[in-house]
Amino acid sequence: MSTSSDVLEAMPAAGDCAYGMHDSTVIKHIGIVLYDGFSLLAAGTLAEALHVANELQSEAADHSLTYRVNLVSARGGTVSCSSSMSVWTEQLAGGKFDSLDNLFVAGGSGVARASSDDNLIELLRHVSGKSITITAMGNAHMLLSAAGVGPRDWPSMTQDIRLESTAETVSKHERDQALMTSLAFVKKDLGADLAMRVADRLDSGGGLSLATAFEEMYDTTLAEKARAAAHWLVLNCAKPISVVDAARMSSMSERNFLRLFKREIGVTPSKYLLRARLDLTCKLLESSDLPVDKIARRTGLSNGERLSKLFRKEFSMSPTEFRARSREKR
Template sequence: MPYAQIEPPAASVFSSALSINALRCTSRRIGILLYDGFSLLGAGLVAELFQTANEITAPSGGGRITYDVRFLSVEGGSVTCSAAVRVWTDSLDPRRPAGLDMLFIAGGEGARSAASDTRLLCWLRAACSTTDSVRPIAEGRAVLVAAGVMKPAEAPRRPHLSAVPAGDDAELRFESMKGALAVIRRDLGVDVARAVVERVLPAWSDQLLPRLGDAGLTSPADKIRAAARWLQQNCEHDISIADAAEVATMSERNFLRRFKLEMGVTPSDFLLRARLETACGFLAETELPVDKVARRSGMGNGDRLAKIFRKRLSVSPTEFRQRHREQREHRAATDG
C-alpha cells in the first residue's frame, strides 16, 4: 500500500524535533509518544501549537523559552499512523530518565495494541515518575490506564460536543489542546497563547480564548463580569457552571460565591435568564417550532421550555409568540 513519508529533515510540525538554540534560550522538552496506528491529527496539532509559539517568540531572541518537541516510540525510526503516513521518531531508552517537562500520549485506533506493549508500558511508568505533566490525546488515555498511571475514573471531564467543533473524538483532543496552551500561557504569557490559538485553531477560538484568561482582568469583579459575558455568549451550548468558573480562573466554590455578590443572582439563574431571553427572541422573530427554539436556546426540548415559560412568564411559548405577534400588529396599525 503506498504511503506518504515524513522523515528528517523535512520542515514540518511532524518532524522528529523542533530546532532549538540551547545557548540562547531556555528549553522545555515536550515528548509525544507514538505507536503504529496513532492519529496524526491530534499529535500534529499539539506539535504545531508549540512550534507556532517558537515562531511567534523567535524575533525577540534573548532568553525566551522555546519548546523542543520530540516524537518518541519504542523502537524509534518510522512509525505509521492510521492514515498510512510514516513519522520519524526517537527511540525510548529504558535505562535513562526521560528528562521531559511534558509528555503527551497520542490517540488513534492503535491505542489498544499499544496498551498491551510491555516495553512501552514499563518505560511510560518510569517516565511519568519524572515528568511534570502527562496528558493523553483522545484514545491515548487507554495506554495510561494500562500502565496504571491513570485510573478509569480519573479521566478529565469532557467538554460537551455542542461546545466543540465536530470531528473524530474532537472533545478529547480539545482537552489536550487546553493542556498545551496552558503551558504556553504560563511560560510565554497570555498574548502569545492567544496568538497561537488565532493562528493554529481559529475555528476553536471562541472556546479556547476565554479559557486562557485576560491579562487585563486583575480584579475578581472583572473576572466575574467576563465570565457572565461568556455565559451569555454561549448560553445555547450545553455548558456548565464549572466551565464558567474555569473562564474566571477561580475554583467553583469561590466562583459561586463571588458571582452572587457581583451579579446579584447565582450563575445557574443567570444562565437560565440568558437562555430564556434567547428563546424569547427566537419566538418573537422566527417561525421555528417550539422544539427547535428550545434546542437553539440551550433549553433541551419543548417540554422543558414550556415548563420554564409557565413558571417565569406565566404563559406557554405558543401564547408568548401569539401575544408578541398581536402587539406588533397593533403597533403597526397604530403607527399607520
Template structure:
C-alpha cells in the first residue's frame, strides 16, 4: 500500500496560509452510475478529517465544502450497488469556481463516456476549476473532454491541498489515519506472507492493483507503475509481498467479492464480474480454495453472524 503520509509532501509545494480572503474551499466530486466507491470515499474522508480537525482545534480556519455532483442529480449507484445522493452539475448552487474538482472512475465509465451532457459540462467547468484530478478511469472522461491530466495520485493531491492550508503535520496525521483505514479494509488473506519492509515502488504497485482490480490488467502495466522492467518487477513483488502480482490481484478481487456477498443480494455471477472475476463458477473455485466455502455458504454465514449480534 502506498505510503501517503510521506509521499504527499512532494505535491505540497505552495506555502501554508490563505491565498485570498475566503475561508471556504469548494471541492467537487463528479460521479456517475457505476462509479468506484472505495476510491471516491477516500477523497471524501480526507476532506472530512480536515474539517473535523479544524473544528476540534476551535479555530476559524479553512473549511472544505465538498459537493457530490452528477449530470442529472439525485440518486447515483456505485459499482457495489451503494447509492449516494448528488446535486446536479447545473444547479445554481454550484456556479462559480471550484478550488478542486475530482472525477471518479469505475466500471460505469464506458457508459459515462457516451453521456454528452457530462462531457460538455467538463468542458465548460475547466476554466472555472483551479485544479482537476481524475480518479483512475476518470482520466478517460477528462481526455474525452479535451484535457490532458497529469499523473498525480488523487488522494495525494487531496492531501497536498489540505497540507497547503492546514500545514504539513495536519496532512501527515490525516494520511496516517487513511492508511490505517485502507489496511482495515483488506482481508487477512491478502496481507498473508507480506514482508514487514516493503519498498515504496512495490507498495505503489500493490495499491494500483487494488484500485484497478475490477478490470483486466497486464503485468506490463503494473511494472510501469513501479518504474521497473517486467521481469525485475515480478521478482521484487514476489520477494516483498510473499506472492506474485497475479495472486495478489486475485486475492484483492476475492476480498471485494466477499464484501459484496455479505452486504448485497446481487447474484453470485454478477458479484464475480463486478470485481474482475470472470464468472460465478470461477469465484466459487477461488472461494473454496481460500476459505473452504461456496459463495452461497459464505453469504449465509455472514448473514447469520450479523443476525446474531
C-alpha cells in the first residue's frame, strides 16, 4: 500500500488528466486545504482512498465518476506538515473556487496556529458562501469554527470509531478517522458496495476492521431507511401507490428495495402494504356505515369485489360479517 506522501506527490496538477479517465466519465474536483502543521497521514489517507475509488471504478464497465484531487492552501507554494515534510500546493483563490465540488480541510497539530491565520480564515469564509461542500477532517473543525462555518458532517459518519485494542496511537486514530470520512464520502457518491471495496483495499489489518465497521454503519442506515419506507406505506396506503413508488421514495432500485425491506421488516413491501390497507379497512368497517365498495376505494383496494376476496382469504369471513361481529363486541 502506498504511503501518504507517495499518494500526495502522485496527485495530478489542475490541468493534467487523472487516472486514465474515459470521455464519458464525470470528473469531481476535490480540494484538500493544507497549512503548516497539517496531518500528512490524514490528508494522504483521504487522497489514497479517492485514488483507490478511481482504480476500482476504472475496472467496472459502468465507470461513471473520477475524483481529481488538488492540494490547496491560502497562499500556495510549499506547505510543511506536522512531521516536517513539505508538499507543493496551489493557491486557492479566484476562479479556483468555481472548479471545486468538495473541499476537505485537513486536521493536524498546527490547527490552533492556523486558526489565527487571517488569510486562511477569510478564504474559508469565502468558500462557505459558495455552493461547495466543506468537510472538516479530525480537529479541523476548529478552523471552520474560527471562520464561522457551521459543522457539515456526513450523516453516516461516526466520530467514535470502536477499536479492539485500547493501545490507540494518535497516528492510527488520525488514519482511521480520515478513512471513515473518506468512506462516507465515497458511499454518498458511488454507493456502499464500492465504499466497502475501498475499505477492504485499505484496511491495515490492525485493531479496527474498516470494512466491518463501515458495513455495520451502513446496515444501520439501511435499517432506518426500511423503517421509514414502512411508515410511508402506512401513511399512504389509502392512495393508489405501489412498491415501485416506495422504492423511488427510498432512492433505491426496486430489486434492492425488495431485498432490503424483506430483510429488515420481515415481509415483502406488497404484503406490508396489503396489511396496512386491510387494517384501515377494518377500522372503517368498525367505525362507519360506509358501503363496502366505497370503503374499498378509500383504502386503495379498488372495489368491493376485490376487497371481499381479500377479506375472506385473510380473515375467513366477509367484510359485512366482520362489521357485524365487531359491533356485537361493543
